[in-house]
Amino acid sequence: MENAVLITIGDEILSGNTIDTNSNFIATELKNIGIKVSQIFTISDEIETIKNTLRTAFEIGDLVITTGGLGPTRDDKTKKALAEFFDDEIALDEATFIHLKNYMEKRGRGDILERNKEQAFVPTKSTVFQNQYGTAPCMMMKYNNKLSFSLPGVPYEVKPLIKDQIVPYLKETFSLQYINTRIVSVVGIPESVLADIIEDWELSLPQNLALSYLPVGTRVKLRLTASGHNESVLQQQLEQEIQKLFPLIGESIIATSEDKIEKILGELLNEKKLTLSIAESCTGGELAKMITSNSGSSKYFVGGIVPYATAKKVEILNVSQKTVDEFTVVSEQVAQEMAKGCQKLFGSHISLSTTGVAGPGKGEDGKDIGTVFYTIRINDNEQTFRLYMPHLERLDFMYFVSQKIIQDLIGLLINNQ
Amino acid sequence: MENAVLITIGDEILSGNTIDTNSNFIATELKNIGIKVSQIFTISDEIETIKNTLRTAFEIGDLVITTGGLGPTRDDKTKKALAEFFDDEIALDEATFIHLKNYMEKRGRGDILERNKEQAFVPTKSTVFQNQYGTAPCMMMKYNNKLSFSLPGVPYEVKPLIKDQIVPYLKETFSLQYINTRIVSVVGIPESVLADIIEDWELSLPQNLALSYLPVGTRVKLRLTASGHNESVLQQQLEQEIQKLFPLIGESIIATSEDKIEKILGELLNEKKLTLSIAESCTGGELAKMITSNSGSSKYFVGGIVPYATAKKVEILNVSQKTVDEFTVVSEQVAQEMAKGCQKLFGSHISLSTTGVAGPGKGEDGKDIGTVFYTIRINDNEQTFRLYMPHLERLDFMYFVSQKIIQDLIGLLINNQ
Structure with missing residues (x-):
């Protein structure tokens, strides 16, 4: 069989x-x-x-x-x-x-x-x-x-x-052969560059190990599959080969066993005892959904808000109307104020915010479709990023942006330890 | 071709x-x-x-x-x-x-x-x-x-x-044959009962029309596909056949052309000039995401909140702590108070709320996995429903519940006109 x-x-x-x-x-x-x-x-x-x-x-x-x-x-x-x-x-x-x-x-x-x-x-x-x-x-x-x-x-x-x-x-x-799989998540290296860097390692893998590249957004998942009759031997083999990757690309590895980005984040937040909240506009609930799809997320996820109407960003999250008038609602400044307001509303250590135009209709202020600003705020430090992805359909856009934010947050949490 | x-x-x-x-x-x-x-x-x-x-x-x-x-x-x-x-x-x-x-x-x-x-x-x-x-x-x-x-x-x-x-x-x-498709969305009739009711109609369909049943949650989509060389003839044919369905199951039809439930809702809300907000707990953002995945949803969707921690339901949505203590957080009463608080927070005509246990871990108060209460509040009227679906995986549960709520809201909006 x-x-x-x-x-x-x-x-x-x-x-x-x-x-x-x-x-x-x-x-x-x-x-x-x-x-x-x-x-x-x-x-x-x-x-x-x-x-x-x-x-x-x-x-x-x-x-x-x-x-x-x-x-x-x-x-x-x-x-x-x-x-x-x-x-x-x-x-x-x-x-x-x-x-x-x-x-x-x-x-x-x-x-x-x-x-x-x-x-x-x-x-x-x-x-x-x-x-x-x-x-x-x-x-x-x-x-x-x-x-x-x-x-x-x-x-x-x-x-x-x-x-x-x-x-x-x-x-x-049936008496079945064991198959073990490990997924190594790599961020910040394009697939083709990564393939060059780890080429020798790949060619020297044992016969019973297979490697696949699975790009997801800007992350590349390396899937290593081992098959054989002794499960603990397989586990050892996989661990050994993964350890050899660290001298090559260690700084870009965000996880070596877990596949789902929301689960990687969950484990990190639990380990560091940090809580999280979200204020999302253009991602429309996708980011919250991604985070809560991890069972046990109530341990670190305090809550989220989708302040879709601009007035609600002002009323509930304390974004200043002046900032909106001056920079438009899809701007670095509004993303920052949303994150600050969100952190306060939910009383969490970390807050994330998104504001952008998912398309296909133009945003209220005429900003280009596919533009998004997002802020990651950890305690009193914050960083704001801009993405521009006009080629993505509405749902893909919401998904891609949500993946990218979680990935960036993981990167910040790992490198600040 | x-x-x-x-x-x-x-x-x-x-x-x-x-x-x-x-x-x-x-x-x-x-x-x-x-x-x-x-x-x-x-x-x-x-x-x-x-x-x-x-x-x-x-x-x-x-x-x-x-x-x-x-x-x-x-x-x-x-x-x-x-x-x-x-x-x-x-x-x-x-x-x-x-x-x-x-x-x-x-x-x-x-x-x-x-x-x-x-x-x-x-x-x-x-x-x-x-x-x-x-x-x-x-x-x-x-x-x-x-x-x-x-x-x-x-x-x-x-x-x-x-x-x-x-x-x-x-x-x-290539010069290609036209194919036209219409989807009729039917709610409240199980697939097998529906098949009995419309059997004669189905058997009398013209040769160039094909029918399929597509169950989605508790809705059944009837897909009618017509093929031929004259597009306007096909459109007429389809419309004629669909009209014959109304004497049979008219009250259970919620849409005759649109396929996506979030789009059917969007058209209804625009037509009736009603706005919507959401307070969701066990659906974790999926409901907001479903609604915002419809392009143009900013016309009627004011905003949503995911008050995951119970304390945030109390603080932000004004759910009374006494209600929580007396009935637990997964209860009819909390769903009602969430909907009321949500309507007020966002100033919308309609508000929806969900509270439940998506699993696989037990909820804080030991309520059974798969239990959910949801409230649909339209102006000053509200109805609360209970679902129990222990067999669904976490993500399927979030999806199914969200679909069901939107479907029920559509039903209420159509029958209240």
């Missing part, structure tokens, strides 16, 4: 209506038990296409996981394709029907509908993994020495099925 | 490190010019795999778009695979080199690096589309009567290449 293939079924992904987040989740969970996803097929909800893709998938991988196409509506055809592919028939499964009935009754919908009853019909050769958060069951099929699982497409049904049932099942049934 | 195949190249997607957002963007843009994405392949950065997938892709589609694997680092192999597949050689392209030099000089990096120079090497048979926001060029190749484009993987380089160069090129070069 080494190679997995994912099949995402559904026209909503191909049409651009929905972003496929299931594959990402499943790939991560499988990686943790040493199974590598070698391909992902995203296909439409047609019986012939599903059957052909199953055939190809079983040629490539030992494990095939399909998501989608199991809803009760007319456009879902996965189950029929499964039965045809495995030369099987669909029949009512008693256990699944009872589970479904209980599920519906618990939700006050005891009058089980005919369409929902269809959900309890499965291929007779399948082993059913019951879905605790929806009506479509997960079906496991055997194909020679290989396995397939067919799941519904709804992400919050997929996650518990994978995590609580499929991964434990695979772990127990 | 009818069918496109997308190939996403890169181990960072297969490993679960990155979510593929490019495919979604490209599929949407192509749909608008009548090109349907019929499959997406996500593959690893290996020359043989890339070549094999190109072969399959050209069998399925007239247009093949690859993203990824064009960076200057050692793990990018797309260009080599392209040259081998098209039986071509890689050579320095003068125009691309000059473009690259200008690009670097503009960014104060005139000392063009050897590794970056490699970016100006392309297959000799390719037509280059210059990348305005990065160093990797986009290469077009011809294959019989078919076309391929190879782009870098960075989303903010992909977007302008597709939008400003490739889509206009395809539009001009």
Whole structure:
């Protein structure tokens, strides 16, 4: 059990209506038990296409996981394709029907509908993994020495099925090779320069270690993956190789294990016992969301404010109207006053502020789209930065700016220690 | 030029490190010019795999778009695979080199690096589309009567290449069939019940119309896609079919053209000349972000606050400490007082508030993970709701709750008119 293939079924992904987040989740969970996803097929909800893709998938991988196409509506055809592919028939499964009935009754919908009853019909050769958060069951099929699982497409049904049932099942049934991953976060060095600096190191990595470059905003994540049969040996190997990076780029490394920037920040703030607050305008809540997406952020995050209307910057954050009139609301000066007011409002050690024009409409004062000023205030010290990124779409802009600010704050905290 | 195949190249997607957002963007843009994405392949950065997938892709589609694997680092192999597949050689392209030099000089990096120079090497048979926001060029190749484009993987380089160069090129070069799409947003009816109610309508749809069900939280989006050679006929057809839905489910329809809930809300608020503010705790900024992600939201969104620490709910929003002590911070009463304080702080017509436990850690007062209370306050009227969703991961929880609140607000605004 080494190679997995994912099949995402559904026209909503191909049409651009929905972003496929299931594959990402499943790939991560499988990686943790040493199974590598070698391909992902995203296909439409047609019986012939599903059957052909199953055939190809079983040629490539030992494990095939399909998501989608199991809803009760007319456009879902996965189950029929499964039965045809495995030369099987669909029949009512008693256990699944009872589970479904209980599920519906618990939700006050005891009058089980005919369409929902269809959900309890499965291929007779399948082993059913019951879905605790929806009506479509997960079906496991055997194909020679290989396995397939067919799941519904709804992400919050997929996650518990994978995590609580499929991964434990695979772990127990097969003896799997360990895979360990470490992420080294590097800031302030462009990818191509970084590649030059660490070229010799990269070429001398042991055979069972693989390196990838993942640029995120102005940060480059180096992902080191090691595979083998002894987990503690892998951990040692990774640690050894990462230590060799420090003489080369030590000052630019902001983390060597954690991947998510909000988590790196959280650990630093906890360690230094510092609290944080935010006043954000052009990032519109994204920065607060990024910080609070880290579980445990209530330990250091006091609060945030999104004073979208200029009058609210003045009223709540004490930005002076004179400053706004003189320099416009998208200015270094307003960013500074926002940070100061925010620090006072929330009584935190650190405050961050953003003011800018996310576009595509021009800002009130005619400042160029893509311009942003942000201030990082730590106790009585502050620094203000300007970014200009006219090429980013609105949401990407909000995301990029938020990432950059957190990254800069981490840099300041590390270098001031 | 009818069918496109997308190939996403890169181990960072297969490993679960990155979510593929490019495919979604490209599929949407192509749909608008009548090109349907019929499959997406996500593959690893290996020359043989890339070549094999190109072969399959050209069998399925007239247009093949690859993203990824064009960076200057050692793990990018797309260009080599392209040259081998098209039986071509890689050579320095003068125009691309000059473009690259200008690009670097503009960014104060005139000392063009050897590794970056490699970016100006392309297959000799390719037509280059210059990348305005990065160093990797986009290469077009011809294959019989078919076309391929190879782009870098960075989303903010992909977007302008597709939008400003490739889509206009395809539009001009081919005479394409029109595709029109309308989305009908339905709330308050579960998918399976909805399917029963509109079954006859669905079965009587004209041949050139296709229907899909897309559940998002507790909303179901009905997507109607029409294809044909006369755009105004398509528009009429769609409008006619949508009108037939009103006698069946009219009261549950919250929008018939707009897809994004934040945009539906924005249009309603503008129409009714109402302003909005937010006090969010467990959604941590996601709700504000969702609302501000709509361009033009500054017309109705006055501001938001994320009073994460309980003390800040009391100090800034005037929540009474007594209420907190008596009912705990995650309670109906605190949600109500937050909404009231928020309305006053920002001076808006409408205010929304959230308080809950996003997990995975327990809340301060031991309330169950997944519990949330939210209040919608419109002028002097308010309603408070409770949700319990223990199965959602932290970020999904924040997203789901935010979607639900906006949806409920829309429902209230529509039914109070």
